[in-house]
Amino acid sequence: MSAPLPRDLSDLQSALRAKLEEAELLAMTSLDEIETLTTLLGQLTAPGSGTEDKSGAESAAREEMRHRLAGALQRPASPQVAAPERQKAALMADPLFDATWYLQTYPDVAESGMDPAAHYLSAGAFEGRDPGPAFDTIAYYLANPDIADAGWPALSHYLMFGRAAGRRLA
Template sequence: MAGGPELRAELEGCRRELAAAREAHESCAERAAAADRAEAQALEISRTLDAQLTRSERVASGPKGWLKRRVLPNAATPQELADAQELRASSLFDGAWYLRAYPDVVSTGLSPALHYLRHGAAEGKDPGPEFSTKRYLAKHPLVAQRRANPLLNHLRTHQ
């Protein structure tokens, strides 16, 4: 049989290439699975941190609330609490996403909603993946001129 040894050698080379490709594929699949697990852990950590920061912003009403706001700079006013609650109730605000998109927010000690109210919108940060602060302000220049919170304005006027 002519060409038999050459064909066998070529076939063996193809088998080695196929084995190497399978090994590379399995390695990629393992790395992808590890990345998925890490992403899930990061999301869970972000959700937990969002919940903890949200609990810490609560203030008592009356003299205790006034004193807390005087002593603790991160303490929210009653209006800020109401606005933050309105943000959180919207599907357009995602506190866990906000923390992961802007990790510097964690060091402020503010909840994502309170940070977005006080600083994030003015810095052009988005409150979630489905709402663009900059695009909204570009479409609604009066909102930018009044320095109103773009997501709150959207929730109150367009829904």
């Protein structure tokens, strides 16, 4: 037997919001499960699985984080993530973000004509790109996986909150 129909428009809106939230949670859970299973499958089929050295384990962890970040790029950022203009201001005020280095290292960004800070904030961090030679985006996410899950670009989180909170860089 199905649920009774709502009596007015506000009841209908509330019911639809609840169903949408339920569907979003289910979709996010499913994406996380797919990412985990994909990683496990890769580990099972990798040559010498189970006997890899530390650099191999580190490489696998970095690759797993790249897959996780690809999923984060598809989801909206948490409401706690600061506005992009505040993030950009933090990047531009710190030498850890090196716009010249970023454009030289990622010629596709230079060719696109996109502002390097805007690119890092909107896509580069979630693609695992580093904002400069002195900051390892993937290492920060590996040390602080909650930051990736929340949808924060690594360096902007570090500059705005992580450094003061003593978050690890690697």
